[in-house]
Amino acid sequence: KVTHEHSEALNQRIKEHLALLDHSDPDANGWEQITEDGEMKVYRKELVQDGLICDPLKAVHSVGLVTAKEMCHYFWFPDVRRDWEETVDVFDVLETLDEATTINYQTHKQVWPAAQRDCLYLSSMVKVDNPPSVGDKIPHDTWIVCNFSVDHPEANPVSGCVRALIEVALICQTFITLPKDGGPITRDCLQCDIIYVANVNPGGWAPASVLRSIYKREYPKFLNRFTNYVQQKTKDLKLLF
């Protein structure tokens, strides 16, 4: 459905990201694993575009106690961004396009010796109907948050920032193990499978070695911090499907 000027672009990107749900073996297709931490595996590809390090990043993870909608809600919801984002300085919602779509402006903490970066992007949370089912597991529900760079007339960029371009998706699927005793579904019955992809173009020069070490350090940290945040935030709340 078209509700705003970016609807077509958003729907196109969602279609492309959902192709990841075929759970094609990340160890294939040239992905190099850079981190493994319990259920979380982080992969990258080495990609240089116009002399800039644009390494695609992909992480797969599986966490208990939360639903796909909860994970995507707290990833999308602007009001809690500061609770879990630690690499962002300025964060503003420039425009709210509908109840699940905003246009955000944010600056990232400077990474010496590179110039500070900012991002201007659309962020939308969408429920995925009839997702491609994978293997024998049938997901209870599938949600996606898509963040991708757009222009906006009201962006009032912080001077000195280089504009980074992002293409990010968080795809979450809830799997439920019904309790043996036929009792109600509790958080212990939940498993949320996550696929996170991030394509960040730094938008200007930054030393390859510095960028690659940041990526290797920051993404696993961010994914652990964010998933722990959602488990904590929801532990005493009603399950949100």
Ligand SMILES: O=S(=O)(CCO)c1ccc(-c2ccc(C3CCCC3)c([C@H]3C[C@H]3c3ccccn3)c2)cc1
């Ligand atoms: O998932 S999101 O949509 C969540 C909303 O915030 C997202 C995540 C990451 C970025 C981002 C933007 C810029 C940079 C770099 C490029 C040169 C210098 C800064 C990095 C690199 C540094 C890596 C990184 C990875 C994870 C967290 C923070 N930092 C990451 C943007 C959006």
